[in-house]
Amino acid sequence: MLEFRDVTVTLGGVRVLRDVSFLINTSDTVALIGANGAGKTTTLRSIMGFTHMTGEIRFLREDITKLPPAKRPGLGIGYAAEDRRLFSAFTVEENILMPAQVARLTAQETTRRLGRVYTILPELKEMAGRPAGSVSGGQGKMVALGRALMIGTRLIMLDEPFQGLAPALARRYAEALRTLRDHDPDVTLIITESNPGLLRRFADRALVVERGEMREGSLAEDAPDPLHPASPATTP
Ligand SMILES: Nc1ncnc2c1ncn2[C@@H]1O[C@H](COP(=O)(O)OP(=O)(O)O)[C@@H](O)[C@H]1O
Ligand SMILES: [Mg+2]
Structure with missing residues (x-):
């Protein structure tokens, strides 16, 4: 459903991605390590159309390389950036609804999708009326996930969602991703992480980016999963 063909991205004179090619299938959960x-972020930003690149990106067999960034969410691509970017003066719900407005969804479709977001993330319903500026950093990550779910009917990209989350919230976030999987088995997920152990419980596949090159990786069975330590912490 998503294909890179010889994608090269140069930033500030440095080739950050070099002739990257890969194919991701519908309903895959891919850990981008x-x-x-x-x-990693450069890869996701390229999918959103935010980088200058050479090569080709195909989405659902269409070449989207030249498609303006503003049109890409409308293809069903939801993106939660590393730096969240909530609009603090707006409420949590207004933030979640924003991509639906940008994509000009009908009121009926917007209501349907908001219902889906609240089914998967019921805690957002409780926070709906609060100004986004008043939620904690971890809750903000949940709001950003909700916003990505709102528009991401086909592909959802989450950039280091676990970064900086307290363990309880990280577990809750992982649980929400599993609920999403159950609810929407056809959606394709790309999740970036520097720690492969964290994603091996729900990713099917790993792509590893190293020195500008992308290769197929393993989800490192031996790497510890910080959310589910093999042995419980012992008290001295
Ligand atoms: N706007 C930019 N200008 C120049 N270099 C950049 C820019 N953005 C990122 N880089 C560089 O590109 C490389 C890859 O960055 P990034 O994709 O953000 O990595 P990751 O998300 O894996 O941490 C880094 O070496 C970073 O310093
Ligand atoms: Mg990054």
Whole structure:
């Protein structure tokens, strides 16, 4: 459903991605793994049309390389950026609804999708009327997930969603992703992470970006999963 063909991205004179090619199938859950600065965010930004690139990106067999960024969410692509970017003066619900307005969804479709967001993330319904500026950083990540769900009917991209989340919220976030999977088995998910252990419980596949190149990776059975430690912490 998503294909890169020889994608090269140069930022500030540095080739951040070099001839990257890969194919992601519908309903895959892909962990995009790489150290800090490896090019994970650049990969997602390229899918959103925010980078200058050469090569080709295909989505549902169509070449979208030249499609303006503003038109890409309308294809059913939801994106929760690393830096969340909530509009603090608007309420939580207004933030969630924003991409629906940008994509000019009908009122009926908007209501239907908001219902889907609240089914998967019921805590957002409780926060709906609060100004987005008043929620904690971790809750903000949930709001950003809700916003991505609103528009991401086909592909949802989450950039380091677990980064900086307290363990309880991280577990809750992972649970919400599993609910999403159950609710919407056909949606394709790309989740970036520097720690592969964190995603091996729900990713089917890993793509590893390293020195500008992308390769198929393993989900490192031996890497510890920080959310589910093998042995419970013992008290001395
Ligand atoms: N706007 C930019 N100008 C120049 N270099 C950039 C820019 N954005 C990112 N980079 C560089 O590109 C590389 C990849 O960045 P990024 O995709 O953000 O990595 P990751 O998300 O894996 O941490 C890094 O070396 C970073 O310093
Ligand atoms: Mg990044």
